[in-house]
Every structure is written in structure tokens, then in C-alpha cells.
Amino acid sequence: MKKLLLVMIFFLFSFAVYSFDADMAKKEGQVNLYANITAIEPLMEKFTADTGIKGIYTRISTSKYLATVLTEYSAGKLQADVVQGPMPILQILKDKGVLKKYDKSYLKDYPDWAKSDDYIAAFGIEYVAIIYNKELVKGDDIPKKYEDLTDPKWKNKIVMPDPASHATTISWLVGLKENNIFGSNEAWMDFLKKLAANKPMFVKSFSPTPAPIESGEKLLGISMPKYIITKAPAPLDWAKTDTLLGSPRGIALVEKSSRPNAAELFFKYWLSASNMQMLADKVGEYVLAKGVFPPINGIEKAKVLPIRELSDEEIKKWGAEFKKIFYN
């Protein structure tokens, strides 16, 4: 109740200052969000209940994201008012002129890097960690650092997305190098080679990674801590490494939206602390709003860093490189 009141006050305050018209937004009636982030239905319902504007969630997977948005855009049929997706995709949309500038004051409590782009606001990090089955991996066996994955005892016990083709995984592996997690490039390469020697099972992306861990088919894997929340009560936990890496998640307004006021209202609502808290609580996302953490044991102590966005050429190059290492 107190929270709601706060939100209301926040709203009243903001309406006076910012450039959109709440009445107009109501009249526009709805807002369409294209997103690759999953399981945000409760957030959309909450938005609809709070504002009286219908929030529509159009879910588009990463691999079809650009094709869909650009096809619709070039045919003049882009139905999105707000787009959410990985930063590199939003960058391309920005370059094509699909996006609109946003008001940086919405991101008051965010780190500076999150609002460094005039068009795209970063609000979270798709953080990656070592996830293990807490019923089958116990005590001293629980990895504490990334190198622990290379212990030969994990041979045939690891699952991870395909390092030769899965873009986010490739970026993450490169991120480990660029953030100097292992101290040197040689140590990083050594990590990769030993990991490859443990013959991890490759799946097509992150979403199929938790299933073999929870069923006990594999014991641990390179996966995402958010599954600890979304898959509860599955016996999953994360290895408490001090640094976690991930690609930033961004959100942006669409330039030619036919519902500009509703879009702006939604955009602002999305970035609000209460919405971010819900995102963290319900979906287990790591968000950038200050002081908001997902309810995962120990996550607030971890350093979670955004990785550099690789270009498609780099991803292809590194993918080929990793293929040599992992497929032999």
C-alpha cells in the first residue's frame, strides 16, 4: 500500500514535469512492447492495473528479433511502441532510424553507463554464472571460481550453450578475457582448453541449460542465476564467484509510434524502481536501478559487469575460434 502511494506521488510529480500527456496516454488506450525478455506477463498486468492502459507483450526471440522489426518497419507496419532487447540489436535499430530519444531523467538512480546512449536505456544485465544442482553437488565440490569448472571430475557433467554459434555465450566467453577474470590471456585460453577437455554437452541457447541440471542428467553448467527464481523449487544454486558478467539489456522508444504518450508513460513506468523490483523478484533479473536485487542468496555481494557488445563479425570470428577449441 505504501509502495503504491509512493508510485502515485511519483506519478503526480512526474506528470507536471515531463513531456507526455497522461490524459492523451489514457485515450491512446494501449501500448505494445516487443521484448525478448521472458516471463514478464505479471509486470504487464500490473502496468495495466496501475495505469488503466492496456500493456501488450509481444514476445520475439532474439534470432527473429531484427528480421521481424525491420520487416514490419520497412512495410510501415511496426506495431511496437516500445522495444526491449539485447543492446546490439537495439543499436542496429537505432542506426536504421527506428528509435526515438528518451528523457534521461527517468534513469536518475541508474549508473552512468546505463544512460550513456541517447536512444537506448540499459536497465539490466543478462548475467551468466555457474549453476549447479544443490542436491547432487555439495560442500567442497561447489565451485568457487570459474577455473573450478576445469576440474576433470566434471568430465561429461557440464552443460552449456553452444560456444561456436550462440551469440550471447560467445560474447560472454570473450568478456571473461576482456575483463581479465583469469589474470592473463594465457590463463583464459588454458581455461577454455580444459573446459573443452571436460566435454560439456552443448545446447542451443541458455533456456535449455537448467533442465539437464535439475533432472540430474548433468551436475552443473554455464547458465543464468535467474533460473533459480523462475524454476523454484528446482534444486538449483549458483557458484558464488566474485565477478559475474552479462550482456546489458536495453529498452527504447519507437520513433513512429502511433501512441507516443502511452509509450512514454510505459517507458517511464518500466524504469521505475518498483517495476524493477518486480522484475527482480518475479523473473530473477539483475537490474541496474540502485539498491534493487533479485532475491537470490548472495547476489548483492557479487560484482555484476556488463560485457562489451561484439559486432556480428567479431562474433563469427570468435565462434569459429571457439569451434576449433571445443569441437575436437
Added chain:
Amino acid sequence: MIKIRGLRKYYHADGKVIKALDDINIEIPSNKIFTLLGPSGCGKTTLLRSIVGLETPDSGEIEIDGEVVFSSEKNIYVPTEKRGLGMVFQTYAIWPHMTIFQNISYPLENLKLKKDEINRRVKDVLRLVQLEGFENRPATKISGGQQQRVALARALVAKPKVILFDEPLSNLDAKLREETRRELKTFLTELGITAIYVTHDRVEALALSDVIAVMKSGRVIETGAPKEIYFRPRSSFVADFIGKVNIFKGKFSQKDGEFTVLNTLFGDIKGVASGEYSNDKDAMFFIRPEFIKLKNEPLKDLNCIKGRLKNLIFIGEYYEAEVDVNGNIFSVTISPDEELRENDEVFVCFEPKYTVIIDD
């Protein structure tokens, strides 16, 4: 009356041209049974299917009772269902998912007749083909002979201008075939309907038809009444196809009143010529076995040739035998009461009026 003019249909297969119909010109008289007879592959079925409209010829014209139903020149093609014909298929084509009644009433439904009219006419035609009481039988639960009658009833029920038969008896056993043939003849004659009948069976053709057209390689070789075709064929192909025959070569030598004399290796043979006569022209004569009589000595006014009796076989109604004349074989039949033995010396004698001379 059906008039067919210049009908052609060629098929192309493996780079060869097959002439299924090669310039067919015939007239099929009304209210008669007209038979297309010929060996398989002669084009008789193609001609039938062209008349009914299931095949489209390459060129020519078909006219049924004054109405042109096909003309390549005038670009006319009346579709099958508008030609108002009836047809009995070789397989009968009884629809297995319908009852007898449904099968037979089908053409009437297509004429949009009233229900009681349909009922009445189906009943009538069922009585005609002696299948009363079979109305509600499923089409798959009847014998071959009954199926044939259902097919006939279905072809007749709409009172078509012409009824066509595509070897309708070939699926029946020999005894049933003979019976059905007789029934069909009586039946069609009583109805006085124009019928076109396709068969490769000469006995069937002779027994049923008012007119026979013999076909070979896409052409009509000869048309005529059964007796004409049988007794006075105008080609060796027809003579041979229509029944057992003895054929020998010779040369025209002279006219002798109504007869023509042919010079052969057996000496002069007198006969009836059906071709143009001219001196020394190559010709041949033929005589059917049943007109040959075996005598102990030559008879006057008959063609008689001396030979030796061979291969005497008793087959019930008569003996079949051969007479060897210096290595030339005559097939003959001998009445069972004749007392002859193999290797007897006999004279093969036959009357000039049954001896046909042709010049092909």
C-alpha cells in the same frame, strides 16, 4: 444415325507415333447393332471413347442424330455428360459405395427427374434386366452376371439415343457369356435402339451384330452385314480374322460367266472375284473349311484337288482334319458319320460360289 468423318488420333510414345485412329469415315445406322471388331490395339476402343466423348480426337468430326458433338474444324466439343448416351464398361464400373438402386437411378437424377418418376423407371428397367427385388443390395454383393445387368440397366434407364458397349462380356465365363449374348441380342433388337458394340471376339460380333466394322491399326478395313463379312470378305485380313480359312495364291487367268478363273499351283480354280479383274494380276483365293467336301473322285463343276488325309481329330460336332496336297495343307471339317481314315487318298472339293477371289 452417327456420322464419323476423317477422325484421327495419334499418340506419341518413346519417339514413335501410334495411330490409334487413322482417318476413320463411317456411318452407323440408327436402331441397329453396330459392332467394331478387331484385334487388341486396333483402335476400336479409342473410337468408342471418342464417340462418347471420353477421348478427344486430334481432328475430324462426329455427328450424332444430326448434332455435331465433335468437330476439330468448327472447334466443337460437346462434353460427355451432355451427349445423352449410355455405356456399359468392360469393368462395368458399378460404383461400389452405392446400392443397385442408387447406381441405376443416377442418370435420372442427373436429368433432374421427379422422385416418383425415377422410382418408376428404375423399377421398369430392373424388370427388363430381371433384377427385380435387388434394389437395396449393395453393389459389391452381387455376382458378375448381375453386375453386368446392372451396368446395362444403368446405361438404358435414361433412354439414351445410343448405347455403347465396351467388351461387356469379356469378364463372364464361357457359358454365361453365350447366354448373355443371346439375351442381349433379343433385348436390343426388341428395344430397337442404336447400339455400338466393341469386341475382339468374332463369334460375338457375328452373333450380335446387324453391321460389323472390322478395324486394323486405326483404320476401318471393311464394313458389312455379318454374312457379307463372313462369306465375301474383301481382304485376307478380314477373311482370316473372322474365321478359319484356307488361303492360296494365284494369278487371274480368265472370266467364266459369273465366275473368275484363277491360275494356281493346284491348276485352275473357279471362284467369285471381289476385286478388279485384270489378266496375270497376282491374286489369291480362299475357302472356309466348312465348305470343303471330301470325295473319292473329282466332281464336275466343283474345284477338286487330290490330296492325302492327315491329323484327323474328333471334337464332338465334327472331325477337324488336314489334307496334304504336295505339302500344301487344307484345313477341312468332316461330318462324324463319314467313314474316313488317316492317310486315305481324297479329293478336296468346293463350290465356286463359296470360293472367294481377292486381289490384294
Added chain:
Amino acid sequence: MFRRNLTLTLIIIVGFLTICPVFMLLWGSFLKDLGTFSGFTFEKYILAYTDPEFLGIVKNTVLFVVGSAFFATVLAIFLSYMNTRTNIPFKFLFKVISIIPMMIPHILFAVSWVLLLNPSNGILNTLLMNMFNLSDTPINIYSLSGMIFVEGLLDLPIAYLIIAPAMSAFDISLEESSKVCGASDIKTFFRITLPVLRPAIMASFILVVVRSLASFAVPSVIGMPGRIYVLSTHIYRVIASGFSADYGMAAAIGMSALVASVILIYIYRYLTSETSRFVTISSRGFKPSVVNLKSSKYPLFFIVAFISFLLIIVPVIVLIYTSLTPYIMAPSMRAVPMMSLKNWIEVLKDPISLLSLKNSLFLGVFGATIGVILSVFVSYVIVKVKTKSAGLLESLSFLSFSFPGIVIGVGFMWFFVKTPLYGTIWALLIGYIATYLPYGIRPLSSAFIQIHDSLEESSKVCGASYFTTLKKIIIPLLIPGIVSSWILMSTMFFRELTLSVVLSRPGSEVLAVQILRFSEDGLWGRLSALGIIMIFCSSLIVVIVSLIGKKLSKAHV
């Protein structure tokens, strides 16, 4: 005249439906920049086909598709022979066995088998290990043979629904004459029955080849962990590595699948061109006789029961089990106290799941009906008209079907976005029919081949127009084929994923998309619950339609 018009009309309709998306893809594969649709290049083809790995992928693909097709077809021949021609008990089992895999979402089916046969803790593997005291798990599902096994099972319904109607309409005199000639039942089967059924067997084989060429679920769930890549996963890899997915390149690779399929279809047409040789229904011999299995009756039944146990009961039990557990756990007594109906309640309360159920029901029933009507005309032309343009029509009908699913969806999107149908359920309907037309056409063509021309000709002589003939003679004789087609199309539409995932939008969600979402969110329990609801609805529809079909054909015989 009519035939020519009909052929032409159908070529236009089918051509429009299938060429448009394929043309968009062809165009896209030559473009530098897909965003603006500009710039011409061969680069994508050069890149795609000079990839040194491509040869290995082609080899895997060929083994995979031919293996699956062989497995599915042989199994279908066995089951349909047992069902239609012998006195084996409990015949209804066969129909169920052959259709159930059609209704299980392929992802679920593949995951079930992973749970059963994975080399770490697969349930069956553990069982076998304990039974025979093995030191290691005996079976590894993550292999080419594992892929062939699961894909073959998934494609079994296609093969069965094509072969069984042909088998049941077999002219018994052909077999009887073989027996008269002194051949045993088994010899008759191999020397007479199989050769005469060649068109249906070939059709099933080719359809399964084409289908498994486009299949993605099994190659991704089973192949990728086993590091075995086939064409569809190779394409996925091309799309997935990089954020601006290169669908042009994917289309360029997909073209080889398209060419392969078109060639296969021509080979098939060539091999079965003398259709009259294979005519088997005539007026007589409509009812095939029954082979008495005598002493082998129960052993054979045991085999069939075992197959059905593997095929339906095991995966369905796995589904029911996962729908009750809060997360994926290996079955043990420990799981029992954790079981609840929570997943079911969540699904039944979820408005999007309910909407997707409604939409899928509409598409499954209405879409399949339209699809079958179109298929009747198309297969009529393909089988009975036999001109060059009929061959063209047949190839056209396979065009979008033979394209790997992930790519064709994008082709349809590029096409539909230019029409007002974009984002509506009608786009899905049209896309489904265009893509899965072969499901309708194959069983119907096999059925058409067996209707002797004279049955149709005699109707014309009786004064019936083409439409009357179609309505009164051909359709009633076709009922078994129509039922097969309808079931194939309907169950396919009911669980369609590849097109839907690209074309469905809020409001036009369908079941498979919802299931995919659950799987992406890792909500296996809800996924299984929705999957069971889906299988149940699908089975219900199939049962109703089979009963109607049975009643209709009984009324006539």
C-alpha cells in the same frame, strides 16, 4: 476444357500460396542488405557452399533423413498390414499408436526421450544397467541413430496415414492369385503386396524425407548435444551466431533442401508415372480378405503392444509425471510428496493459454477443412489429368513444405507484411495451408490412384457434370483418404510451431507458441500440462472424425 481450367486455377492458387514466400526468400538470398532490401550479391551462396563443413553436414543430413524415412515407412507398413489385413486382436490400438505421435509437440517428444535414454541418468538406461549389471549406460540417445529413432517415430503417423488406406483398398485377387501360384503369405506379401503398393510406399518415404529435412526439434534437442549437425541446425547456427540474423544466408542454404525436394518429387512422379499399373480398386474385390495369423497371432500382438507402449504410453507417462512435479526430476519415491496440480491450475487460469487453445482449435478444424477441400482438387489434377502442368502443380504444392521451417516462416512474414492479413489469425491459416498442403495431397493422391477411371467416366456418360461426379462418385469413394488427409492436416495445424512463432502476434497466439514460451521459461510442468491438454483435444477431434468417416463409408458398403 474443364480440366484445363481447373488445372490452371489450381496452379494460380497453389502457386500464389507457395511461390510468394519462397520467392521472397530467393530474393532475400541474393540481397546484401535485408533491412532495406537492396544490393545484389552472390556472396551468400558462395559463402554457404564453400564452407568446408558443409560436406559433412550434407552427409549427416542424408543419413538422418533417409534413416528416419526408412524406419518410419517400414514400421508403418508393418502396423498397417497388421491392422488392415490380419486378424490380430485389439485393432483399435494401431490407429491410436499411429496417430498419437502426430499430436505430441515434437519438442516434448524429443525431451521425453532424452529423459528416458540420456547416457548420464536416462531412466531406461539406468534400468538396463541394473538389469544386466552393466558398468556403463548402454544407449546414448545423443547420436545419429538416436536422432533417426526419435524422428522416425515422430514421422510414423505420416507414413501410416498414407500406407494404411492403400493397404485397406487392396484388390485381393492379386494376392489370391499369388497364393494359387503356390506362394506363402509371406512371399505374397513381399512379391505382390509391397510392389503393388509402391506408389503409397514411395509417397510415404518421400514425404518423410522431405519432412525430416525441415525438422528442427529432434536435431536441436538430440543432435546438438551429440554435436551432430544437420541442415536445419546448421541453418540455425548461421542465424544464431550474430544479432542481426542473416536470413539471406539461411535462405541460400535452404535452397539446397528445396532443390533436393523438388528432384525427389520428380523422381517419385517418374517412378509411379504408369499409375494404371497400380490401379487396385475396381467394382469387384472392394473388401480385402483377412490373413489368419494362427499361432503367430499373440507373439505379433505382443510386438505391437510393445511398440505402442514405447510410443504412446512411455512419453505420455513422462508428460503426466512432469506436469505434476514442480521441476524436472528423475522419477523416484522422493518426487511423490512434491507432486501437485499446481501446474494444471496455472495453465487453466492463464488467459493466453486459453486463447491459444481456442485459436488452435479454430485453425485445426476450420483450417484443415479448407485445406482438404483444396487438396481434393489438387490431387485430382495431379493423379487424373497427368499433363505437364499437373506435374508443375505437384511440385508447387511441395515448395514451401520442403523449406526448413525456421526459414520459411520468415519468407511468409516478408510476404504477409505486404498484405492486410499481417498479424491476424488468417495469415496463420493461409500460411499453414500453403506449407502443409502435401499432408492433404499425399493420402488423397494415393486414394485417387486406386479409383479406376471407368468409375468416373461412367458417371459422365450418365450425364453428370464434373462437380456432380466429384460429389457423388469420387468423394464418397475417397472417404478413407479424406479422413487421413483431414487428420494429418488438423493435427499438424493444431501443433504447428515453426510458422506460428514468426507469424503469431498478441491475439493470434497458438498452442505451440505458448508451449515454446513455457519451454523457454523452463516451465516444464506447465508445458507438459498444456501438452496433455493439446494431445487430449487433438485425440478427441481425431476420434470424432474417424467415427464420422467410418459411418460415412459404412453407409455405402
